[in-house]
Amino acid sequence: MKITGAQAIIKALEKENVNVIFGYPGAAICPFYNALYDSKITHILTRHEQGAAHAASGFSRATGKTGVCVATSGPGATNLITGIATAYMDSIPMVAITGQVSTELIGKDVFQEADITGATAPFCKNNYLVKDVKSLPRIIKEAFILAGSGRPGPVLIDVPVDVQNREFNFEYPETVDIRGYKPNYKGHPVQIKKIAEAVKKEKAPVICAGGGVVNSKATSELVKFAETCNIPVVTTLMGIGSMPCDHELNLGMLGSHGVYTANYAVHNADLVIIMGARVGDRAMGTASKIAERAEIIHIDIDPAEIGKNIAATIPVVGDVKMILDELLPIVQKGDVDKWTQTIKKIKAEHPLKYTFKEDSEFIKPQYFLKTLSEMAGENSIITTEVGQNQIWAANHYKINKPGTFISSGGMGTMGYGLPSAVGVKVGRPECRVITIAGDGSFQMSMQELGTIKQNKLGVKIVIFNNSRLGMVREIQKQRYCGRYSQVILNENPDFVKLADAYGFKGEHINKNSQVRDAIARMLEDDQPYILNCFVDPEEPTL
Amino acid sequence: MKGDVAMAKHLLSVLVENHAGVLSRVSGLFSRRGFNIDSLAVGVTENPDISRMTIVVDGDEYVVEQVSKQLNKLIDVIKLKKLDRSESLSRELALIKVKATATTRAEIIQIVEIFRAKIVDVSKSTLTIEISGGTDKVAALEDMLKQFGIKEIVRTGTIAIERGNRIIKPNKNEEE
The missing domain is CATH 3.40.50.970 (Thiamin diphosphate (ThDP)-binding fold, Pyr/PP domains)
Incomplete structure (x- = not known):
C-alpha cells in the first residue's frame, strides 16, 4: 500500500517504539503534523524549538530511550541547534526531524530556508537530507541505530516538504548495515588482563567514573569493582549517580568545581582508572601533570577520546559494563589499604562545609x-x-x-x-x-x-x-x-x-x-x- | 602525545561514501579541530558508490592519530589507512603555463624533455606544460621554469597507492 513520506515517518517512529515526541510545527513540517493527527504518538508542544530539543534530551536521560524532537525549516531548525549541540557534548541519544523547503527550491534562499544539515554537522553523530522518499525508511532506521548505539549522540533528518508529500511503497527494514560504522563494545582481552595486573601492582589507585558508566548502566559492576579492590571513586559531573553518593568509597566530583578529597586522590594516585570519561578541562585541567606521576588506564567506547586529552598507558576501547564484566572475575585487590585509609582520613578532615544562621537574610x-x-x-x-x-x-x-x-x-x-x-x-x-x-x-x-x-x-x-x-x-x-x-x-x-x-x-x-x-x-x-x-x-x- | 616529534607530512588514504556532503564533512572536521590539510584529492573508485580521498596532513604523530580517529568517527568514512611513504607511490599532476618567446622556447622545450613532461598547448607568447610525478619533481620543474616567467599553475594535489599486492578495500584488511 502506498503512503506519503510524512505517514512513513510516523510509521517508522511507531516501529521504533517511540510514543512521545517533542516539537513545534511550521509550514514546511505540516505534512508530518497532518499525519501525526491520526497517530497514537503523544506530541508535547513546547513553547520554543530549543525547549523541544532539551525536553527530548531530558526524556532520553531519564528513560534510557532515544529522544525525538521535531521542528520546521529555517528558524525552527536553527532553534534546535543549541539543544542538539548540548546532547552531542553529553552523548545523549536523540533523533531530530526537521522540515525543509521543497527539493526544487533548495539553494534558492526561499522563505524559511536554512542549510540545517550543514549547520549541525559539527554537533551531530550524523545527519541526512532526504532527497528521495524511497530512502526514508533506511535513513530513519540508520538514525535510530546511530543515535542509540556505540557512543550515543544526536542525529538529524531533514525532510523537504515535497518528500513528505510524495507517495511510495513503505517497508521498514528490521535492521540495516552501516558500513562506515562498527562500534566496538568488547574490550580487548589482553588489555583487560593488563588492567588486572596494574590494579594488583599499584598501591594508590583511584577510579574516575564519567557519563559513560551511566550510559552503559554499569553502576553495580563499578561498585563491585571498587569494593573488591578497595579503590576510591571520583566522578565527573556527568558521572554523578554512577556510584551512590553515600557509598564510603565515593569521594564526590573532581575538577575545578569539585571537592577537595576527589582532587587530592587523582593528584596523588599512582594509578588512575578513567571509565567512560573524556578528561574534559573542567574535570582534569591538569591532565598532563596527573599522567606524569600516575599510570593511566583509559576505558572508553569512543576510540577518539583515548589519547586526546591524556596519554593512556593502558588504553581500552569498549563498553564499560562489558569490560567490567570481563575484569571482575580476574581482578585481585592490591596492597592499597594504607592509601584508602589515608583517603578516608582526608575525606573526614575535609568535608563539604558551610556555615549558616537559621535567621539569616538569605537562604544558604x-x-x-x-x-x-x-x-x-x-x-x-x-x-x-x-x-x-x-x-x-x-x-x-x-x-x-x-x-x-x-x-x-x-x-x-x-x-x-x-x-x-x-x-x-x-x-x-x-x-x-x-x-x-x-x-x-x-x-x-x-x-x-x-x-x-x-x-x-x-x-x-x-x-x-x-x-x-x-x-x-x-x-x-x-x-x-x-x-x-x-x-x-x-x-x-x-x-x-x-x-x-x-x-x-x-x-x-x-x-x-x-x-x-x-x-x-x-x-x-x-x-x-x-x-x-x-x-x-x-x-x-x- | 607530546609534540616533540617534528612536524611532517603524512599520507592518508580514505574510502568514503560517494554522496553529497561528504567532502564538506571531511573538510569541516579539519577546520573545526584545527588540523592542517596540505592537499586533498577526491575521485570515485572502481565501485561507483565509493570515493577515495587522498589527504596530506601536516602535523606530528599526535595530530595524525587524532585526525585518523576523528575521520573514522564520521559515518561516511568507510575505511582509512595511513600510508607508509616507502611502501607507496604518490603522484601529483600540474599544468604550468609559462611565458615563451622565440628565443626562450627551445630552452623550455629542452627542460621539459629532461623532466619527461609534456607540452600540451602552445601560443605565440606561452607554453603550457603537463607534468606528473612526486611533489619534489613538480617543485623542481617549477623552479627551473621560474626564470622564464610562470603565468599560472594548476595542481591536483597528491594521490597515492600502495606498492605490491596490497589494496585498501571496505570491510576487508589489506592483503589480497
Missing part, C-alpha cells in the same frame, strides 16, 4: 539542597540549570541512583534545566521532578512554563535568586578586580506572581528557618510549584 543554597535531598527521597529526579546553581546541586544534593541527576555537562547550556525537566516528567511521570535554577538561567527558558501548564506536568522549580549572573560575577570578582560588567539582573519579575499567572502555587523564602516547611509545602502534591529562594549575591560557588 548548600543547606537548602542537603535538606531537599533528604526530604525529596529516592524517587526524585533533579535537573539543573548552569551556573552556581549547577555546582551547588552537584556537590550538595545527594544523588544515589544513575539517571537522576540531569544537567548540561559539556556544553554548559543555560536554559537547559526547565525544558529538560519537562522531558523527564513526561518520561517518568511517577517520579518527582525538581529543577534547580538560578534567576538568570531560569529566564532563558521560562516560556516552557506554558508547556508545563498545558500538559499538567508537576515540575517543581527551585530558583536560587541572587538577581545576578552569579558565576560570571564571581569570575569578575576574582579575576577582573570586581568590575561587574553586565551581570546584574535587578529588574527580575516577581517569580511567585509569574507562577500565579500560570495557575501554579509558589512561595518566596529568605530565611533558613523557612526551608524545611517551604520544601514540605512544595512537595506535598504533584502540581507545578515555584519556590523562589533569595540567595546572597556574595555566596561563593565553592
Whole structure:
C-alpha cells in the first residue's frame, strides 16, 4: 500500500517504539503534523524549538530511550541547534526531524530556508537530507541505530516538504548495515588482563567514573569493582549517580568545581582508572601533570577520546559494563589499604562545609539542597540549570541512583534545566521532578512554563535568586578586580506572581528557618510549584 | 602525545561514501579541530558508490592519530589507512603555463624533455606544460621554469597507492 513520506515517518517512529515526541510545527513540517493527527504518538508542544530539543534530551536521560524532537525549516531548525549541540557534548541519544523547503527550491534562499544539515554537522553523530522518499525508511532506521548505539549522540533528518508529500511503497527494514560504522563494545582481552595486573601492582589507585558508566548502566559492576579492590571513586559531573553518593568509597566530583578529597586522590594516585570519561578541562585541567606521576588506564567506547586529552598507558576501547564484566572475575585487590585509609582520613578532615544562621537574610543554597535531598527521597529526579546553581546541586544534593541527576555537562547550556525537566516528567511521570535554577538561567527558558501548564506536568522549580549572573560575577570578582560588567539582573519579575499567572502555587523564602516547611509545602502534591529562594549575591560557588 | 616529534607530512588514504556532503564533512572536521590539510584529492573508485580521498596532513604523530580517529568517527568514512611513504607511490599532476618567446622556447622545450613532461598547448607568447610525478619533481620543474616567467599553475594535489599486492578495500584488511 502506498503512503506519503510524512505517514512513513510516523510509521517508522511507531516501529521504533517511540510514543512521545517533542516539537513545534511550521509550514514546511505540516505534512508530518497532518499525519501525526491520526497517530497514537503523544506530541508535547513546547513553547520554543530549543525547549523541544532539551525536553527530548531530558526524556532520553531519564528513560534510557532515544529522544525525538521535531521542528520546521529555517528558524525552527536553527532553534534546535543549541539543544542538539548540548546532547552531542553529553552523548545523549536523540533523533531530530526537521522540515525543509521543497527539493526544487533548495539553494534558492526561499522563505524559511536554512542549510540545517550543514549547520549541525559539527554537533551531530550524523545527519541526512532526504532527497528521495524511497530512502526514508533506511535513513530513519540508520538514525535510530546511530543515535542509540556505540557512543550515543544526536542525529538529524531533514525532510523537504515535497518528500513528505510524495507517495511510495513503505517497508521498514528490521535492521540495516552501516558500513562506515562498527562500534566496538568488547574490550580487548589482553588489555583487560593488563588492567588486572596494574590494579594488583599499584598501591594508590583511584577510579574516575564519567557519563559513560551511566550510559552503559554499569553502576553495580563499578561498585563491585571498587569494593573488591578497595579503590576510591571520583566522578565527573556527568558521572554523578554512577556510584551512590553515600557509598564510603565515593569521594564526590573532581575538577575545578569539585571537592577537595576527589582532587587530592587523582593528584596523588599512582594509578588512575578513567571509565567512560573524556578528561574534559573542567574535570582534569591538569591532565598532563596527573599522567606524569600516575599510570593511566583509559576505558572508553569512543576510540577518539583515548589519547586526546591524556596519554593512556593502558588504553581500552569498549563498553564499560562489558569490560567490567570481563575484569571482575580476574581482578585481585592490591596492597592499597594504607592509601584508602589515608583517603578516608582526608575525606573526614575535609568535608563539604558551610556555615549558616537559621535567621539569616538569605537562604544558604548548600543547606537548602542537603535538606531537599533528604526530604525529596529516592524517587526524585533533579535537573539543573548552569551556573552556581549547577555546582551547588552537584556537590550538595545527594544523588544515589544513575539517571537522576540531569544537567548540561559539556556544553554548559543555560536554559537547559526547565525544558529538560519537562522531558523527564513526561518520561517518568511517577517520579518527582525538581529543577534547580538560578534567576538568570531560569529566564532563558521560562516560556516552557506554558508547556508545563498545558500538559499538567508537576515540575517543581527551585530558583536560587541572587538577581545576578552569579558565576560570571564571581569570575569578575576574582579575576577582573570586581568590575561587574553586565551581570546584574535587578529588574527580575516577581517569580511567585509569574507562577500565579500560570495557575501554579509558589512561595518566596529568605530565611533558613523557612526551608524545611517551604520544601514540605512544595512537595506535598504533584502540581507545578515555584519556590523562589533569595540567595546572597556574595555566596561563593565553592 | 607530546609534540616533540617534528612536524611532517603524512599520507592518508580514505574510502568514503560517494554522496553529497561528504567532502564538506571531511573538510569541516579539519577546520573545526584545527588540523592542517596540505592537499586533498577526491575521485570515485572502481565501485561507483565509493570515493577515495587522498589527504596530506601536516602535523606530528599526535595530530595524525587524532585526525585518523576523528575521520573514522564520521559515518561516511568507510575505511582509512595511513600510508607508509616507502611502501607507496604518490603522484601529483600540474599544468604550468609559462611565458615563451622565440628565443626562450627551445630552452623550455629542452627542460621539459629532461623532466619527461609534456607540452600540451602552445601560443605565440606561452607554453603550457603537463607534468606528473612526486611533489619534489613538480617543485623542481617549477623552479627551473621560474626564470622564464610562470603565468599560472594548476595542481591536483597528491594521490597515492600502495606498492605490491596490497589494496585498501571496505570491510576487508589489506592483503589480497
